[in-house]
Amino acid sequence: MLPAPFEYHAPNTMDEALGLLDELGEDAKVLAGGQSLIPLLKLRFASPAHLVDINKIKDLDFLEERDGMLRVGPLFRHKSAERSSLLASRYQVMADAAPQIADPIIRNRGTIAGSVAHADPSGDWGTVLLALDADLVLRSRSATRTVKAREFFSGPFSTALQPTEILSEIRIPAARPQTGGAYLKLERKVGDFATVAVAVHLQMEDGKVGSAGIGLTAVGPQNIKAGQAEAALRGASLDDTTIKEAAALAAEAAEPTADQRGSVEYKRNVVRVFTERGLKRAYERARGGG
Amino acid sequence: MSVSQPITVTVNGDRKTAEVEPRLLLVHFLRETLRLTGTHIGCDTTHCGACTVLVEGVPVKSCTMLAVQADGQQVTTVEALAAGGTLHPIQAAFKQEHGLQCGFCTPGMMLTSIALLQEKPDPTDEDIRWALSGNICRCTGYMNIVKAVRSAAAQMKAAAAVPAATAAARS
Ligand SMILES: Cc1cc2nc3c(=O)[nH]c(=O)nc-3n(C[C@H](O)[C@H](O)[C@H](O)COP(=O)(O)OP(=O)(O)OC[C@H]3O[C@@H](n4cnc5c(N)ncnc54)[C@H](O)[C@@H]3O)c2cc1C
Numbered sequence: 518m519l520p521a522p523f524e525y526h527a528p529n530t531m532d533e534a535l536g537l538l539d540e541l542g543e544d545a546k547v548l549a550g551g552q553s554l555i556p557l558l559k560l561r562f563a564s565p566a567h568l569v570d571i572n573k574i575k576d577l578d579f580l581e582e583r584d585g586m587l588r589v590g591p592l593f594r595h596k597s598a599e600r601s602s603l604l605a606s607r608y609q610v611m612a613d614a615a616p617q618i619a620d621p622i623i624r625n626r627g628t629i630a631g632s633v634a635h636a637d638p639s640g641d642w643g644t645v646l647l648a649l650d651a652d653l654v655l656r657s658r659s660a661t662r663t664v665k666a667r668e669f670f671s672g673p674f675s676t677a678l679q680p681t682e683i684l685s686e687i688r689i690p691a692a693r694p695q696t697g698g699a700y701l702k703l704e705r706k707v708g709d710f711a712t713v714a715v716a717v718h719l720q721m722e723d724g725k726v727g728s729a730g731i732g733l734t735a736v737g738p739q740n741i742k743a744g745q746a747e748a749a750l751r752g753a754s755l756d757d758t759t760i761k762e763a764a765a766l767a768a769e770a771a772e773p774t775a776d777q778r779g780s781v782e783y784k785r786n787v788v789r790v791f792t793e794r795g796l797k798r799a800y801e802r803a804r805g806g807g
Numbered sequence: 808m809s810v811s812q813p814i815t816v817t818v819n820g821d822r823k824t825a826e827v828e829p830r831l832l833l834v835h836f837l838r839e840t841l842r843l844t845g846t847h848i849g850c851d852t853t854h855c856g857a858c859t860v861l862v863e864g865v866p867v868k869s870c871t872m873l874a875v876q877a878d879g880q881q882v883t884t885v886e887a888l889a890a891g892g893t894l895h896p897i898q899a900a901f902k903q904e905h906g907l908q909c910g911f912c913t914p915g916m917m918l919t920s921i922a923l924l925q926e927k928p929d930p931t932d933e934d935i936r937w938a939l940s941g942n943i944c945r946c947t948g949y950m951n952i953v954k955a956v957r958s959a960a961a962q963m964k965a966a967a968a969v970p971a972a973t974a975a976a977r978s
């Protein structure tokens with residue numbers, strides 16, 4: 518399979534890349550890891566006239582905690598997330614998700630930012646960022662704006678990104694003590710997209726839930742933030758009743774459709790079970806265990 | 808409109824220059840432009856890993872990368888392994904342990920394994936299975952592939968130990 522013809526640009530700086538996007542508008546697509554875009558080009562589901570490859574731009578492959586934020590650069594790849602000791606110790610929902618994305622060879626190239634920009638409702642990173650209450654920095658030649666993850670996704674494969682913008686940084690509130698997370702994913706086989714997955718991020722304060730983030734994958738037209746479940750947890754102590762209530766609310770927030778991976782009832786039930794398990798695991802971790 | 812552009816890729820140690828259309832995939836550049844047909848196309852949809860090559864030492868699905876993206880980079884294909892006509896330890900081990908039947912997946916399996924062994928010279932079976940989880944084999948049932956990688960690891964470690972042992976004996 519061969520993509521339709523296009524012109525290829527490999528700028529060396531962000532300014533150059535933004536200039537190209539500004540000039541080319543709708544006719545251009547950003548190329549990051551290429552692990553979603555190149556398959557789409559080959560199937561001719563997309564046939565942009567121009568590709569702007571950002572891989573030659575220096576300093577876009579970063580992960581760092583600075584000024585109260587965890588910052589993720591546009592070329593930070595799944596593989597690096599999988600191997601990061603910082604994520605393993607402080608951002609477990611990310612550390613859990615990384616090795617469950619696609620397969621090891623795809624993870625060598627694919628990026629977190631590319632996944633989020635791609636906005637596949639079955640993609641995992643968007644859900645993780647919803648649970649973490651992340652901010653996305655969108656940069657164009659003339660302006661930089663910050664959009665909340667929960668306002669970023671607007672439907673299957675559609676987001677707040679303009680054709681002239683690059684997702685230039687993902688910002689996550691820095692983990693404080695007593696933070697724990699978990700990502701649970703049901704897949705038919707290793708390397709498959711999720712049948713259902715649930716992201717949980719918990720911040721405990723004096724034995725109570727300070728804040729809770731819950732995201733759902735593959736059970737709706739986009740990654741879903743289970744806001745009512747999050748609200749029910751805030752300020753509560755995490756006993757079995759609270760956990761069950763929150764899990765039921767998360768299951769209600771899911772809008773699954775039936776397909777070869779499972780029925781509506783089945784998927785909704787997996788959301789419930791995974792939310793329960795995810796909350797328990799995140800709580801354990803927030804208290805310094807597992 | 809699509810204009811051909813010049814690229815220079817170091818393939819198996821040789822600098823290769825060519826004019827290519829940007830839409831040319833790396834796998835086609837290797838197989839058709841350079842006639843290195845050891846790299847196979849299985850699924851053509853980024854699922855099977857048959858087309859795996861090393862780009863700067865890292866396993867990549869060459870059906871999911873553009874040839875122009877490899878400009879200025881080092882690419883290693885299966886053809887590099889039996890340099891000088893001697894089988895690479897991974898090839899010898901796949902042969903010895905029956906790590907292949909039809910052989911279609913084998914170039915990708917071996918290149919992914921080599922990258923694993925570079926990083927972890929002494930992998931556990933779990934490490935091997937995990938590293939190879941993006942490479943699909945329709946014949947062997949994988950058991951002998953895992954065995955082959957384990958055996959290659961032992962061979963390569965023994966070979967690496969020889970100079971060290973010689974040096975130790977001398978001192
Ligand atoms: C077989 C297979 C299995 C997979 N399984 C999973 C899975 O289980 N879970 C999962 O989450 N994903 C999965 N993926 C997708 C994979 O994670 C991709 O790496 C990811 O979706 C896209 O990231 P990328 O860097 O490769 O982006 P690209 O393919 O380069 O780009 C994807 C889209 O995002 C845009 N884009 C990329 N970066 C930016 C940026 N910085 N700013 C603005 N726009 C940008 C591009 O223009 C394009 O529209 C799978 C893919 C394959 C082929």
Ligand code: FES
Nearest residue numbers: 849850851856870
């Ligand atoms: S041919 Fe490239 S992954 Fe199957």
Ligand code: FES
Nearest residue numbers: 908910944945946
């Ligand atoms: S040996 Fe035939 S596909 Fe692996």
